[in-house]
Amino acid sequence: MKKLIICEKPKVAKKIxxxxxxxxxxxxxxxxxxxxxRDGEKIVVASAVGHLFTLEEDKRGKKFGEYPVFHxxxxxxxxxxxREYVKKYIETLKKLSRDVDEIYIATDWDIEGELIxxxxxxxxxxxxxxxxxxxxxxxxxxxxxxxxxxxxxDYGLVGAGESRHKLDWYYGIxxxxxxxxxxxxxxxxxxxxxxxxxxxxxxxxxxxxxxxRNFKSRKYWVIEGLLEGDVKAIHSREKFWDEGxxxxxxxxxxxxxxxxxxxxxxxxxxxxxxxxxxLGTLQREAYRxxxxxxxxxQEIAQRLYEKGYCSYPRTSSQRLPDNWKYLGNILRKIGEIxxxxxxxxxxxxxxxxxxxxxxxxxxxxxxxxVDVPEEPLTPKEEKIYxxxxxxxLGVFWEDxxxxxxxxxxxxxxxxxKVSGARTLKRGWHEIYYFTEFEEKEIPxxxxxxxxxxxxxxxxERKTKPPKRYTMASIIKELERRRLGTKSTRxxxxxxxxxxxxxxxxxxxxxxxxxxxxxIETLKRYCPEIVEEGMTRDMEDKLEKVQRGEVKKExxxxxxxxxxxxxxxxxxxxxxxxxxxxxxxxEEDKASTRCPICGGSLVVRRSRYGEFxxxxxxPRCRYIQRE
DNA sequence: GCAAGGTC
Numbered sequence: 241m242k243k244l245i246i247c248e249k250p251k252v253a254k255k256i257x258x259x260x261x262x263x264x265x266x267x268x269x270x271x272x273x274x275x276x277x278r279d280g281e282k283i284v285v286a287s288a289v290g291h292l293f294t295l296e297e298d299k300r301g302k303k304f305g306e307y308p309v310f311h312x313x314x315x316x317x318x319x320x321x322x323r324e325y326v327k328k329y330i331e332t333l334k335k336l337s338r339d340v341d342e343i344y345i346a347t348d349w350d351i352e353g354e355l356i357x358x359x360x361x362x363x364x365x366x367x368x369x370x371x372x373x374x375x376x377x378x379x380x381x382x383x384x385x386x387x388x389x390x391x392x393x394d395y396g397l398v399g400a401g402e403s404r405h406k407l408d409w410y411y412g413i414x415x416x417x418x419x420x421x422x423x424x425x426x427x428x429x430x431x432x433x434x435x436x437x438x439x440x441x442x443x444x445x446x447x448x449x450x451x452x453r454n455f456k457s458r459k460y461w462v463i464e465g466l467l468e469g470d471v472k473a474i475h476s477r478e479k480f481w482d483e484g485x486x487x488x489x490x491x492x493x494x495x496x497x498x499x500x501x502x503x504x505x506x507x508x509x510x511x512x513x514x515x516x517x518x519l520g521t522l523q524r525e526a527y528r529x530x531x532x533x534x535x536x537x538q539e540i541a542q543r544l545y546e547k548g549y550c551s552y553p554r555t556s557s558q559r560l561p562d563n564w565k566y567l568g569n570i571l572r573k574i575g576e577i578x579x580x581x582x583x584x585x586x587x588x589x590x591x592x593x594x595x596x597x598x599x600x601x602x603x604x605x606x607x608x609x610v611d612v613p614e615e616p617l618t619p620k621e622e623k624i625y626x627x628x629x630x631x632x633l634g635v636f637w638e639d640x641x642x643x644x645x646x647x648x649x650x651x652x653x654x655x656x657k658v659s660g661a662r663t664l665k666r667g668w669h670e671i672y673y674f675t676e677f678e679e680k681e682i683p684x685x686x687x688x689x690x691x692x693x694x695x696x697x698x699x700e701r702k703t704k705p706p707k708r709y710t711m712a713s714i715i716k717e718l719e720r721r722r723l724g725t726k727s728t729r730x731x732x733x734x735x736x737x738x739x740x741x742x743x744x745x746x747x748x749x750x751x752x753x754x755x756x757x758x759i760e761t762l763k764r765y766c767p768e769i770v771e772e773g774m775t776r777d778m779e780d781k782l783e784k785v786q787r788g789e790v791k792k793e794x795x796x797x798x799x800x801x802x803x804x805x806x807x808x809x810x811x812x813x814x815x816x817x818x819x820x821x822x823x824x825x826e827e828d829k830a831s832t833r834c835p836i837c838g839g840s841l842v843v844r845r846s847r848y849g850e851f852x853x854x855x856x857x858p859r860c861r862y863i864q865r866e
Numbered sequence: 867g868c869a870a871g872g873t874c
Contacts (some may be wrong), residue, residue, distance in 0.1 A: 356873095
């Protein structure tokens with residue numbers, strides 16, 4: 241009996257192999273796989289590298305840029321630029337599956353995992369049936385349990401997965417093309433895109449942009465009492481919206497030189513260590529502390545993972561593995577680093593347990609360091625590594641103790657407040673010192689004390705518009721709105737920037753006029769693509785497909801018909817839309833400009849086909865090559 | 867060339 245186990249990624253193949261027994265590592269065309277003997281059977285554990293197949297348009301008889309298009313098929317992903325490496329994985333699976341009696345699918349337990357596994361089985365191994373290992377963590381016990389009690393493939397889930405890809409393709413490709421063809425209709429060109437995630441993401445950036453544009457600042461007044469020793473007391477009303485009222489209070493008390501302490505409230509608070517990193521939190525912290533973009537942080541974390549220094553980065557878990565032996569080993573390793581030794585020794589000696597965060601991920605634990613770098617890291621890798629290391633260690637450490645003091649003060653019959661805060665014990669903050677806590681010492685007020693008031697100040701202030709999103713805050717917002725996945729959010733944001741819909745300006749994301757125009761156009765013609773409800777709606781439909789309540793062909797057909805109607809209308813108005821987009825784009829002086837002379841780029845035709853050239857030809861002979 | 871999703 242010979243068995244083949246197909247995993248989602250190489251690292252998991254290794255883990256599963258090792259859980260099943262003593263492995264022999266082999267490789268074919270540079271792709272590793274693992275052989276194990278178990279109960280007299282030979283087991284080969286190999287893997288995919290995520291999706292091995294991708295959707296491609298059936299271009300027969302189609303012109304470039306034509307829409308609508310709905311005829312797509314699955315093709316090997318190595319046919320796509322930049323993904324050539326997929327080929328050797330497909331070839332390896334093909335070779336290994338030739339003489340096996342039984343196949344186990346051991347991809348991640350989710351919609352994409354089911355599809356990845358089925359595609360490998362169907363297109364590479366030429367089978368429809370296999371056993372299915374489902375595990376929610378990669379511990380030895382869990383892997384063995386999944387191996388001994390295999391499930392079967394959930395074809396409903398496979399159908400839902402296929403539908404997810406196709407729906408995203410239908411909407412994304414067609415509406416993107418409609419935008420581009422609208423430009424082309426007025427003889428201009430520019431890469432444009434939108435989709436189920438990009439659309440709503442840009443839409444809520446636009447929403448914030450409009451809030452800022454339409455913001456009317458309001459005046460308000462604050463009254464402060466300056467006390468001895470540079471202490472500020474603030475009138476308990478905080479904001480006076482009425483100038484007359486503020487002045488009345490101010491005039492009444494401005495000459496008063498004394499105040500009386502009514503109440504002193506001291507509260508001690510314990511602050512638990514910040515939980516271990518999920519990807520989103522790591523991205524936010526790396527941006528906040530080092531100004532690394534979420535995409536770069538993700539790439540660095542991926543490299544640290546590949547080098548074996550950190551755990552799997554694409555996780556939404558905030559919990560370390562629940563395995564003391566494993567954690568102990570890791571801690572001992574981190575303890576080899578001089579600056580961490582003292583902490584590690586105490587954690588081990590006292591058997592300290594890590595705190596957990598709220599978020600969980602069935603497939604992976606929180607991001608943690610797993611080893612000490614042997615080779616020197618780049619400066620940025622160094623930063624991320626130690627950020628993760630300190631976070632990991634801090635999770636085991638003691639609570640921080642803080643004291644917050646609130647003082648109520650009476651000045652001329654008005655209530656004022658003074659607040660102070662200080663750290664009593666740093667605890668975990670000693671290790672993970674990247675968060676700042678305000679230290680605001682105030683005198684030791686006691687109830688009944690009479691305090692000298694040096695001056696009463698009346699200040700006019702203005703309300704401020706809401707802040708724009710940053711690279712970091714938008715990732716969190718996407719997460720909150722359940723748009724995109726932990727793996728794709730950073731890329732989505734970069735894409736909006738690349739398209740010229742959004743600019744990063746002094747650290748803040750500002751929507752360009754083009755970005756605004758794209759959303760306005762989409763809202764007018766196909767509002768569903770800018771509504772985040774579309775994701776929710778799609779998920780509902782996919783669940784029905786999975787449960788077998790609806791046929792995938794039906795929901796695909798429905799989407800197709802709907803899009804055909806919408807796109808027909810868009811096509812009829814291409815020139816109008818194109819003109820609108822162009823005029824808004826010009827306001828941005830965006831990169832439709834010729835980089836040589838500043839003229840605009842226009843579509844030109846030669847006997848070799850169409851190309852983009854400078855409008856100033858023949859004065860300027862610039863041609864854009866892509 | 868356009869999406870979104872997996873992974874190196």
